[in-house]
Structures are given as C-alpha cells and as structure tokens.
Amino acid sequence: MKIKTFLKRFTKEPLLGWAxxxxxxxxxxxxVSGIAFADILIFMQLGFYTSLxxxxxxxxxxxxxxxxxxxxxxxxxxxxxxxxxxxxxxxxAVEGIAEARPFYYANAGxxxxxxxxxxxxxxxxxxxxxxxxxxxxxxxxxxxxxxxDKVLVDRLARPDLGPITETFEQGKxxxxxxxxxxxxxxxxxxxxxxxxxxxxxxTSDWNYLRLYGADSVDNITVGVLKVETGAEIExxxxxxxxxxxxxxxxxxxxxFIKTEKDFWDQNHPAGTIFNxxxxxxxxxxxxxxxxxxxxxxxxxxxxxxxxxAIGYPDKSLLAxxxxxxxxxxxxGFIPGFGVSIGMYGLLEALTKMPLAMQSDVAxxxxxxxxxxxxxxxxxxxxxxxxxxxxxxx
Numbered sequence: 194m195k196i197k198t199f200l201k202r203f204t205k206e207p208l209l210g211w212a213x214x215x216x217x218x219x220x221x222x223x224x225v226s227g228i229a230f231a232d233i234l235i236f237m238q239l240g241f242y243t244s245l246x247x248x249x250x251x252x253x254x255x256x257x258x259x260x261x262x263x264x265x266x267x268x269x270x271x272x273x274x275x276x277x278x279x280x281x282x283x284x285x286a287v288e289g290i291a292e293a294r295p296f297y298y299a300n301a302g303x304x305x306x307x308x309x310x311x312x313x314x315x316x317x318x319x320x321x322x323x324x325x326x327x328x329x330x331x332x333x334x335x336x337x338x339x340x341x342d343k344v345l346v347d348r349l350a351r352p353d354l355g356p357i358t359e360t361f362e363q364g365k366x367x368x369x370x371x372x373x374x375x376x377x378x379x380x381x382x383x384x385x386x387x388x389x390x391x392x393x394x395x396t397s398d399w400n401y402l403r404l405y406g407a408d409s410v411d412n413i414t415v416g417v418l419k420v421e422t423g424a425e426i427e428x429x430x431x432x433x434x435x436x437x438x439x440x441x442x443x444x445x446x447x448x449f450i451k452t453e454k455d456f457w458d459q460n461h462p463a464g465t466i467f468n469x470x471x472x473x474x475x476x477x478x479x480x481x482x483x484x485x486x487x488x489x490x491x492x493x494x495x496x497x498x499x500x501x502a503i504g505y506p507d508k509s510l511l512a513x514x515x516x517x518x519x520x521x522x523x524x525g526f527i528p529g530f531g532v533s534i535g536m537y538g539l540l541e542a543l544t545k546m547p548l549a550m551q552s553d554v555a556x557x558x559x560x561x562x563x564x565x566x567x568x569x570x571x572x573x574x575x576x577x578x579x580x581x582x583x584x585x586x
Contacts, residue, residue, distance in 0.1 A: 224485040228525025231478030236533035238470035248387040257327040261449045262416030275412035289429035292419040305355040306369045312353040318401035325417040337379040345380040350392025482569035518570035
C-alpha cells in the first residue's frame with residue numbers, strides 16, 4: 194500500500210519537476226550535457242569491452258556436448274594447456290557417458306597469399322566422422338576437410354588474412370603456407386573473429402597431426418562428452434570427476450562458458466580496466482546530477498518550505514525531486530545514445546573491428562543512468578528533509 198500511495202503522489206503533479214528544471218534553461222542544458230557525457234563514457238567503455246571480449250565464448254557455445262574436460266591448469270581456451278588423451282578414454286568408460294570426442298585448438302601463423310604478411314590464426318580440429326561443433330555450415334563440408342592439407346576459413350576473419358572470401362566466391366584457388374606446409378582453402382564458414390584471434394580455420398584431426406606432429410593428437414584441448422539420454426548430467430559429472438586425476442577439470446556446458454567469461458571479466462587486466470572505466474563514468478554522472486539537483490533544491494528551498502508548512506509530507510517533495518531526476522536521465526540518455534552510435538561507427542571504420550550498438554548494452558546504460566539520477570536525487574533531498582520552515586522564513 195505504501196508503494197501505491199507513493200506512486201499516486203508521484204503522479205499527482207507530473208509537471209512540477211519539469212517546471213522547475215525548465216525554469217532555468219542554461220542549468221538544464223548543462224545538466225543534460227553532463228549526463229550525456231557520462232553516458233558516452235559508459236557506452237564507450239562497454240563498447241570497447243564488447244569489442245575486445247565479444248566472441249570469447251563463441252567456440253564454447255558451439256561445442257556440442259553435455260560435459261567438458263579441460264586441463265586444470267587452463268585459465269582460458271587460448272592459453273594452450275592440454276591434457277593426455279588417455280583421460281578421455283577413462284571418461285568414456287564411465288557409466289552414463291554415450292560419447293567422448295577430442296577437440297583440438299592451437300595457434301598458427303597464416304601467410305597472407307597476396308601480401309606475404311604473417312597473421313596469427315586459430316586452428317580448430319576434430320574427427321570429421323564424429324563432429325563436435327554445432328555449426329551446420331561446417332558439418333555440411335566435413336568431406337572437404339578429410340582431404341590432406343585442406344581447411345575451412347571463417348569468412349568473418351580479419352582483413353589481415355587477405356581477400357579470402359571474395360577470391361573463394363569467384364572460384365579461384367587459395368593456397369598458402371602454414372607451419373611449413375602448403376595449405377589450401379576448400380570451404381568457408383561463419384563464426385567471427387576476436388581481438389585475440391584474427392581468424393579461425395577448421396580442419397580434421399589428421400591434418401592437425403600433419404601440422405603439429407605425431408604427438409599432437411595425444412594432447413587434447415577439450416574433451417567433449419555426451420551424456421546418455423535420461424541420465425542426470427550432474428550425477429554423471431560426479432562419476433567422471435571421481436574417475437579422473439585432479440589435473441583434469443570436469444564442467445557442464447554452462448560452467449565451461451562461465452569459466453571463460455569470469456577469467457576475462459575478473460582476472461584479466463583489461464576486464465578490470467574497462468569495469469573501472471564504467472564505474473568512473475557512473476560516478477561522474479552522480480556528481481553532475483547531484484550538483485544540479487542540489488542547486489535546484491537550494492534555490493527553491495522557500496517554496497519547498499511553504500509546501501511543508503501547509504502539510505505536504507517529505508515523500509511528496511521527494512517525488513518532485515525524483516521527477517526531476519528521471520526527466521534528466523531521459524533527456525541526458527538520448528543525446529548520449531545518439532553520439533555513442535556515431536562514435537561506434539567511427540571506431541569500427543578506423544579499427545576494422547566489429548563495434549555495433551547492442552540492445553542489451555543500451556538497456557544497461559539506460560538503467561544505470563536512471564539509477565545514477567535517482568541516487569543523486571536521494572542525496573540532494575537530504576537538505577530539504579532537514580529544512581525547518583520556521584528557519585527558512
């Protein structure tokens with residue numbers, strides 16, 4: 194009931210907050226500009242974060258399994274930590290496991306066939322007879338990667354690899370050298386690059402062996418396990434855990450994805466830097482809005498005191514200040530959002546990296562802006578709550 198009463202009081206005078214803000218247009222303009230600036234700071238930090246770390250779990254999400262084995266030393270998929278193939282056999286023998294397949298991940302230097310520059314790419318490999326990637330476009334081309342020294346190339350790879358997509362679509366052969374072997378492109382697929390990986394290549398486990406040596410297939414990056422129909426995944430996980438040594442970690446699909454995200458978000462310095470930048474943008478916005486609302490309350494202290502003297506409770510006056518805070522949040526968010534879209538486009542053109550405005554980022558910044566303004570209003574109202582009408586007059 195208290196919430197309903199507060200909302201009714203909030204909506205009784207919907208124009209009072211706007212009347213006070215618009216009374217001094219210069220101050221309103223400065224406030225809106227300040228909030229827009231804070232929003233731009235937050236948008237840019239979140240945009241950089243999304244660009245740098247967006248797609249880091251793309252492979253995890255597309256691995257088709259229920260449980261996953263990785264080296265306990267591995268902090269992230271790309272750090273090159275593997276485990277012995279015999280542990281995959283041990284897991285396959287556990288009751289409740291239907292399939293246990295190896296997945297290989299390694300880095301290599303791709304020589305741009307046109308410019309002869311070396312670019313780092315990631316090699317994804319598996320047994321074509323038992324595909325582990327949930328990518329229909331790849332699974333339709335499994336026969337192609339069975340051929341010696343043939344690879345599929347991600348059409349969303351960075352331009353540093355060369356005009357591969359255009360050349361392939363024209364029906365022209367593409368051959369280059371990688372790890373001292375002649376490699377040919379036999380097909381294309383769509384996955385997407387990241388800051389840390391210029392592009393992905395997919396091939397068979399036998400081609401992986403040809404590239405990295407006879408012992409390479411004995412060291413697995415990820416063991417992809419399928420649980421039997423009807424079996425409880427957590428129960429099977431505990432059985433697999435009990436059958437393996439401590440140097441092999443066992444995770445569900447969600448845990449596999451979360452572990453990767455947590456590393457980049459919480460343990461990698463770049464994640465800490467960007468999160469700190471978001472916090473600083475929020476603090477800047479709070480300070481700006483607080484100064485505006487405090488000055489407004491102070492200028493109209495006599496009017497507020499009159500309302501208190503004739504019986505208006507503090508909740509009604511707080512509702513007016515919150516009206517102003519929400520109005521400022523909306524007015525400041527709109528230009529901040531528009532400018533950020535333009536800056537995203539400019540940076541995408543300059544860096545050649547995907548940096549598009551995402552709906553979840555926009556919603557997150559909007560809610561942060563509203564909270565920022567409401568928090569500022571709650572702080573500014575303290576002077577009003579402690580004001581004695583007798584002292585004012």
